[in-house]
Amino acid sequence: MSAHEPVIGVEIHVQLSTRTKMFCGCELSFGDPPNTHTCPVCLAHPGVLPVVNEEAVRRALLIGLALGCEIAPRSIFHRKNYFYPDLPKAYQISQFDIPICGRGEFRALREDGSELVVGITRAHLEEDAAKLTHAGGRRAGAAESVVDFNRGGTPLVEIVTEPDLRSPSDVALFLRQLRQTLLFLGVSDCSMEEGSMRADANVSIRPVGSQELGTKTELKNMNSFRFLERGIEAEIARQEEIVAAGGRVSQETVHYEPDTGHITSLRSKEESHDYRYFPEPDLVPIAPDPAWVEELRAGLPELPLPLRMRMVGEMGLSAEDAEVLTERPELVAYFMEAAALADPKACANWIRGELRAQLREVGVEPWQSKVTPAHVAALVGLLDAGTVTVPAAKEVLAEVIASGGDPADVVESKGLGAMDEGDLAAIVAEIIAANPDQAQQLRDGKDKVIGFFVGQAMKGTGGRADPQSVQRLVREAVRGD
């Protein structure tokens, strides 16, 4: 079979976490009873007029600036016409040929340190549709559907990429890092599960070396990065099969079933894509003051990619450390504060490792916990000075999580300090005397047995023995016999 390469572009819908809707003053809500946040505008009563939410414009501009987009000096809204019960006006107010944010570029960092550059075609403002649910759940035979207009009119920014992606894993990487950037901007909750960030992928394949684009299919509305990645994999495989069998891929919308791994076609009438866009006469153009745009540009936070590069380049972190620690802006602030006080790499290890693992059990994030960044730095300092062993440090951390106490005080009050060398040597001697067989094995060159002695010493000291010291003392004692 001739070699094919996938060509993928994505469209991302991001719900802005403004207080009110895009074109009316109804409050945005999550989980409130259905149809309790509506008004004549978002219910499309006759004679109403939409008015643009200025904060939504500001956030769209922030997104555009962070993605390096050209900001349109004057953009307009269009009506996108189609009939569906979740769209009471029978058109969605969107943007068409003059989006607020034009061409841009997003750079992501792969785990191996290489850069992934994705062209941004546009980012535009629009309104979300209402939510359709099925009376009596999704069971077959439910006679009707129910519309909840609480979500109808929520501000959305749709980000469209160029077909620059060449693998499902790159798509997932791009989306994860784009999501981080959006979280850093504070424009959206970006929750895939709750639907505040949704992604569709346009997928085609072409012979390697070809510059032409093949016929694309649109993979709709995946609610997790993992499913999207798997869905794209399955769709590429499906297209390759069609081409290998001498067939042609037809342009259609497809759906991935995570449970079965199957791709199904969502057959729709060809007319459904004839949206008859025309300029929205009820809204005047948006022409952001250039001084305002510059002010927003100057106020952008340090974004994840430059930050990650700085963490790897200047702070000695691994690419993976940097990716994990830049997941949330709160986590970045937390880490940075600790890293200013102690070895950054050790702080990174403790924060992303033990701290997060222990906190996960109580369902708390580091910045919400009683453990302050200064506590983390203090713990790293205690380890560095040999005051505590790693197992004891984990105990100290558990205590700090519970009480918020100072790590050095906890070491003192709980007697968790590393053992004095002389005491440890005495314990090691006892263990060797009590286990002559293992001692002999070690003398015979079976070096693995050393782990047995370390384990015994840990048990005998309640974790206060430094494993390195135990190893050294055991070797010395056995050899010195």
Place this chain on the structure above:
Amino acid sequence: MIDDETVRHVARLARLRLSPDEEQVMREELSGILEHIDAIRAMDLDGVPPTTHVIALENVVRPDVPVPGLPREEALREAAHVTDEGFGVPRMD
């Protein structure tokens, strides 16, 4: 004149079911409207920027401050059919 198929296509998009007689009326009326566009097309408009808005206003915005909406009973009052605290519609899949 636009053709019958175009009339039927536009009717389908608008969810209208037209009788053959109505199709003919629509065909004539729609064609008449499009002829106005032809009149504009016939002019020399080089250098004239396209106009999307006829009033010289920009940036009409509102602050992001919530205002009370409708109580649910009122919101649902005009619904043709109410189910489960929402607007009941035919089943959509």
